[in-house]
């Protein structure tokens with residue numbers, strides 16, 4: 001049997017804020033074509049773990065290996081609220097650095113369509129619903145040339161239909177061959193995932209604590 005190598009693997013991750021340990025020897029693998037839910041109680045270290053996997057934070061010990069660039073879906077655009085940043089603007093940011101503008105244009109349109117925001121391109125983010133805003137940020141991740149997609153799902157403010165739509169979009173991204181990992185707070189999202197990484201007090205718990 002041929003086993004596909006993971007798109008990203010992490011081993012022995014430890015992290016501390018101000019000398020206070022919050023992650024202890026955490027390992028995981030994100031295989032291509034799968035959605036992994038990162039689950040656990042408040043404060044168990046889910047966001048910190050995602051940020052380490054994305055390269056935003058450096059672990060005190062351990063390592064992350066990825067065979068591809070990694071896209072981190074932010075919850076808000078990194079721009080002042082006072083600027084009228086549009087759906088097109090935030091998605092286009094995900095193509096910065098690409099040399100071929102025509103490819104970038106097509107990719108932007110495709111990513112916007114993938115999150116059901118075709119027709120909303122010129123809308124400022126401030127004029128969208130919470131669910132639409134989250135999907136615009138998701139499109140910024142989708143448009144990136146990255147085979148790993150990481151998300152820190154907002155805890156509360158989305159209704160069940162919006163969360164369900166996000167789950168479908170993530171499943172579509174996995175079906176297209178990406179490795180997706182999403183911090184998930186609700187049982188429906190956790191149940192729908194292909195794999196679950198569960199944290200408690202900064203440690204992996206459950207059947208397998210490595211993969």
Ligand SMILES: Nc1ncnc2c1ncn2[C@@H]1O[C@H](COP(=O)(O)OP(=O)(O)OP(=O)(O)O)[C@@H](O)[C@H]1O
Pocket residue numbers: 017018022040041042043044045046047048049
């Ligand atoms: N910037 C920070 N400075 C100091 N401590 C922090 C910081 N961010 C998080 N922590 C602490 O690290 C621990 C893990 O936090 P983290 O946000 O990773 O957990 P989480 O599982 O994502 O929580 P939640 O579900 O509430 O979002 C918590 O004890 C938290 O208080």
